[in-house]
Amino acid sequence: MTEILVLVDHADGQVRKPALELLTLARRLGTPAAVVLGAGDNAAAIAAKAAEYGAATVHTADAPEFTAQLVVPKVDALTQIAQATEAGAVLVTSSGEGKEIAARVALRLGSGLITDAVDLEAGASGPVATQSVFAASFQVKSTVTHGAPVITVKPNAVAPEPAPAAGTVQAVEVAFTGNAATVTARTPRVSSGRPELTEAAIVVSGGRGVGAAEGFGVVEDLADALGAAVGASRAAVDAGWYPHTNQVGQTGKQVSPQLYIAAGISGAIQHRAGMQTSKTIVAVNKDPEAPIFELVDYGIVGDLFTVLPQLTAQAKG
């Protein structure tokens, strides 16, 4: 069977959940092979995790370039591995960096590129990717017609399922091509202790209705009771109430969790573009005319400052 390369995204020595989702999807298409780059001493542990989720082979490469330079070293590695293994397809997580890597790899391989897939299945002539476009008002199914498909997949496309495989580690020497921007300093993000927004199964978001930075307390309390990530609408971020890294919407993060709770968010198109593919949507808003109510599975017309604490208490109880 053809090898399906999966670029394994990792941080702080841990495999990030979307990589496990990619390995799960890769099994539908062929034999998963993981690519682990710049993991240092953690490479073995990451390889083991990849094997647990179905990687028959784990290609590893380590060099200072992976952290000292932007994007290009990973492009070099992934391209060279794809060429050497004659990979059937290359899967990368749909993050800012992931998409950039995928695009350049596709160009080097002479391959068609599909980004932001929300589902993947095997088709008669290669993988069929499903994308959700125009603020999720359309579903598009596409295939790649030239070269080995390079596809980026959004987090939460599938539930990761373990399927232990050999996970044979193959160390790779990469020929770096240079011409990259250099990273001169790196400040790790302070962890909130909450799940990553794009990966979380549940997201609780606050908007203009939260009224102030302090108002996000009730949103965070509910998120913590549910083990959820916290999001914010553009209005709340623009007002300076919550960091931009938590913005959900067209210009922020696009999320599709199992459950999305919108508190004090009217549901402007800008916001809907970032959350409309969520499986279950719940909203709490004072304004019965708020457009968000057109999307919800369950909506409460009411004050989020009374409804959320009550729900938090129930969730904890």
Added chain:
Amino acid sequence: MTLRIAVCVKYVPDATGDRRFADDTTTDREGVDGLLSELDEYGVEQALRIAEASGDAEVTVLTVGPDDAKDALRKALSMGADKAVHVNDDDIHGSDVIATSAIVAKALEQVGFDLVVCGMASTDGTMGVLPALLAERLGVPQATLLSEVGVEGTTVKGRRDGDAASEQVEAQLPAVVSVTDQSGEARYPSFKGIMAAKKKPVQSLDLDDLGIDADAVGLAGAWTKVETVTARPPRSKGTIVTDEGEGGKQLAAFLAEQKFI
């Protein structure tokens, strides 16, 4: 030496309008009003700020698109860009991002540049990969998704905020950068800017001018194929209740039923 800054912009359907697909599975640009992609306004803004800081710079705004795309150029010129290049050719219609990047890269080579500035993504395609593809094709460094950017001498520096870390990055010119919507608010065209825009040069180029074979681009030249397009079925109307003191509990019951708590 004049710093040559090229800004790549896109004319997109208004996101507040009813965006849809045409029969050939390309974006329908006929029935919907278009405009300069909001995210590209940040690119124009940063290009103008870099130009203003340098004192000796020329900002060229570049787009690939149909006739109406000149509106996007006009807007960028009225914001303060010096000149514009419009790549327009019927054969481009339906090009995928790989082909589009080839067209833009050729046009950039022809225009000449020290720094290419792009927005973080378009508001219609939202792929966000064109800057990386341009860097690959032009053989120059990419410093992308910057929330802060500046040029010092022949070095472009900036801050890239990723999920896991915030990075300070730099690259030697010539280079390609893309900027996020956190990079600084875009200016509004002033009356003077609007009047001045009328007199600024707009150069039109077609595929022949760029030496690109029509077969390599457009729908036929695309390396991906749209198999099906389906309008998402409207979400079935959910339950809406008005809080009369028990709203939080009712919601908890719903979530319990759905096995979330």
Added chain:
Amino acid sequence: MTQDFDLFRLSEEHEMLRESVRSLAEAKIAPFAAEVDEQGRFPQEALDALQGNDLHAVHVPEEYGGAGADALATVLVIEEVARVCASSSLIPAVNKLGSLPVQLSGSEELKAKYLGALARGEGMFSYCLSEPEAGSDAAGMKTRAVRDGDFWVLNGVKRWITNAGVSEYYTVMAVTDPELRSRGISAFVVEKADEGVSFGAPEKKLGIKGSPTREVYFDNVRIPADRMIGAEGTGFATAMKTLDHTRVTIAAQAIGIAQGALDYAKGYVKERKQFGKAIAEFQGVQFMLADMAMKLEAARQLTYAAAAKSQRTDGDLTFFGAAAKCFASDVAMEITTDAVQLLGGYGYTRDYPVERMMRDAKITQIYEGTNQVQRIVMARNLP
């Protein structure tokens, strides 16, 4: 058939200006409109946004550092700001009103100094004509200016002065020769910083609450003689000539306010459901909206025509300026009142913006000459 002129429509540049101001107004001014009204505070955010984008006094000619916008472009700026916040629209409108006497009649030195300062955003300009006992009968003013060597000394009270206290510069009409009545009135530029200038308490108004309206007191204000605008005794004529042009800007305000109310009502009736359908589907509601849109468009066309005449200083400007101001403000009052009606009980509450628009519209029938005075002006200048 081809023609080498554009047939009766705005130029592309004017349309672009409208678009630019609209997006600025919606992003930077609209979010504060309700708060500005509720608290009766000056819309500083609007001033910052307009100055930051060189839209606070677009009428100032380029030779004095301004944007050099024509009268129609100025109308578009005022209209689009008024559409979201009438109080804020008084920034560009009164900057024109206050400074136009200088532009029309001032010496080169005076223009360079004060129009330049206005264009650079160093201060706003207000217009001081009315007095407690001299409203429509402006020539009956009491404020005196007495010559003292190379200086003039001003004493008196001006009332209903828009943006008083926040403006740095004031065009002040004062009597220099009581014998000559209107021909004995001269115009001066007075600065807020001049000794003896002070302000009364802000008026408690029905609308435009964000724009301070105060009395201005002149207590032995001694100003250099070169601050006189034009020749001695020409102040009243300059004041009247100014109003010919600026009545068009009040018309612009009126159609802006009306457009804001109509836009809001149009959105509301599509969402508000009664008897199982959107109230927009009821013909009674449709007829109201059709009348509102028809009247508004008529007012707009008259206003734009008047603006073009203002730019060209056509002979019939006086009639057109008065007609546009009178018609547009009457129409704005009707449209905003109907918008409140369309929103029903909600429209009557301050949770929705249309009652504010209705209160704001009222002033456009009153200031820069009541609509009764406009009819006198029109009758004397029939085309």
